[in-house]
Amino acid sequence: MTSVRSSSARSGTARSGTARSSTARSASGSATITSAEGLTNARTRIVGNRTGPIxxxxxxxxxxxxxxxxxxxxxxxxxxxxxxxxxxxxxxxxxxxxxxxxxxxxxxxxxxxxxxxxxxxxxxxYLIGRSAFLIALDVPHSRVVVGEPATGLISVTNPTRRRLLGVKVEIPVGPGLAELALPSLAKGAAFDHEFVVPTARRGVLAIGPVRTVRADPIGLVRRELVWTESTELFIHPRTIGIPSTSTGFIRDLEGNPTRDLTNSDVSFHALREYTPGDERRYIHWKSTAKTGTYMVRQFEETRRSHLVIALSLATPNYATEEEFEMAVSVAGSLGARAIRDARTVSVVVSERTPEFAKQKVLAVRQLNTLTRTRLLDDLAVVENSASAIGITDVARVTADDISGISVAFLVCGSLTTNAELRAASTSFPSGVEVVAVVCDPDTVPGLRRVAGLSVLTIGYLEDLQKSLAKSAAA
Incomplete structure (x- = not known):
């Protein structure tokens, strides 16, 4: 019995020594992995920790x-x-x-x-082979006015030493497609083709990319090869020139005196008696010596002109699409004139309420007025929507978001009521000149006053200049 226990003890000691040796090897930095425990790769997801041939x-x-x-x-x-x-x-x-x-x-x-x-x-x-053409797409003008002619040019060259057979060429133009049957070209020959770009509607057209098409006559297979990148053509709204004198009711950029009186400014108005709180530097000492009473200078407040043009994109404000396009042109004409005169101008349009929103989104979006081109680029892509806020909400949000407004133009359509225009005008602080421009091709142009609000009604875009001149004179 004693020998058995001794042998068992020796065996246990040997196993313990082996385990300690294995532990020591692992602790010494050995990279040998003997178990998949802890791994989360694809193998463990399929077979787990199993090993072996199966x-x-x-x-x-x-x-x-x-x-x-x-x-x-x-x-x-x-x-x-x-x-x-x-x-x-x-x-x-x-x-x-x-x-x-x-x-x-x-x-x-x-x-x-x-x-x-x-x-x-x-x-x-028909799918075998590849044509070695050199194809280039050129759009001479990246910006045109709606209705003006615009073209694109396709130039194809054969740089190889063999004749290339003709293929079909397609040029996507916005939602449309221009197709061209390219003839066979001899070695070093070139072929140019000019195509017309439709500009009947304002917007941004993506022209290209140019692709060649290999297809069988029946239409079972079709292989397209793209040769160029696409380019954008901005179709701006139509605008007219408005002389600076037509907007004479707008205060000058450097600040012209107004009828509002203030205690400190640069435009002298009159003298008045000193009251507690007046600054002593404005005391007029000569008048004080004559009257025996402290007299201080009083000034007329001067302001920088900040012109705001608010365009409604709400479909309920317009009777026809023609009215909306005229309104966009009016906003572009006013904004372009203000930018040319180096005035501070902000052009805002209605924001849309998301389709599944629980509440109306009361917000406006400001367009880029850094240059005339950028303003017209933004106006080229505005669209009316039934979910956009109306002119009354546009005026309210604009008055809250933009400070220092001197003149506000509210541009809308013929379905806007006088009550809506009055409510819109009351959103602005007192002293702000509010002018509503109503686009209505079916009415006689005119100017009327509605509770301190100037309402210009125009039938054509050209009526804007005359109406502004009458408003300034009034």
Missing amino acids: ADFVITLVRVGRALGLAIAGGLRRASAVVTPLGWVMLAAVPLALGFGYAVAWIELVVVGWTILVLLAVASL
Whole structure:
């Protein structure tokens, strides 16, 4: 019994020594990994901590299946890029026609299946090869006024030493598409083609990219090659020139005296008796010596002119699309004149309320007024919406967000009522000149006063100049 215990003790001591040796090796910095415990890679998600031939075989199957799946997906993407919907229908019809035809011995159906297969094989020949053209797209003017003619130019050159066969060229122009049948070009030959860009409506048109198309006559396959990048054409709203004298009711940029009196300014108005709180530096000593009473200078307040143009994008403010386009042109004309005169100007438009919002979004968006071009670029993309806030809310938000306003133009359509205009004008502080410009092609132009508000009604854009002159004179 004693020898057995001794042998067991020696065995335990040996195992303990082995364990300590293993622990020591691990602590000494050995990089040997003997367990997958703690790993979260793909292998452990599939087979866990299992090892051995079966686990390795499963992992190999998964890796091979994943590689085949990626290859098939890539092939399908490439095939879907060249096979048209009609081609997919034909591909699906081949096995059905051949299988059912041979199964029921229907010779005509078998013939149809083989005919489709031959057509697909012939159509695939149209995809072989690549043209070595040099194609350039040029748009002479990046900005035009609505209604003005605009063109684009396609230049194609053959830089190779062989004749290149003609292909079909497509140029996307906004929502439309310009197509061109490119003729065969000899060595070093060039071909230029000018196409018309529609400018009947204000906006931004994306022209290009130019692509060549290889397709079979039936339309089973189609291969597109892109040659250029797209370019943008800004179609600005129509504007008219407004002389500076037409806006004579706007105070000068450097500050002109107003009828508001103040205790400190640069424009002298009169003398008055001293009251506690007046600054002593404004005491007029000569008058004080004559009267025996302290007299101080009183001044007329001068202000810098800050012109605000508020354009309503709310569809309920306009009867027709023509009215809205005229309103955009009015805002552009006023803003461009103010920028040219180096006045401080802010142009704001209505914000839209999101479709599923619980409450109306009371906000306006300020357009870029750094230069005339940037202002017209922003006006080129504004659109009316039924969810945009009306002119009354636009005026209220504008008066809260912008300080120091001297003149405010409210631009709207014929469906805006006098009550809405009066409510809009009362949003601005006293002393602010508020002018409402109502665009109504079906009425006679005129000027009227509505509770301290000047209302200009114009039938054409050209009426704006005359109406502003009458308003300034009044």
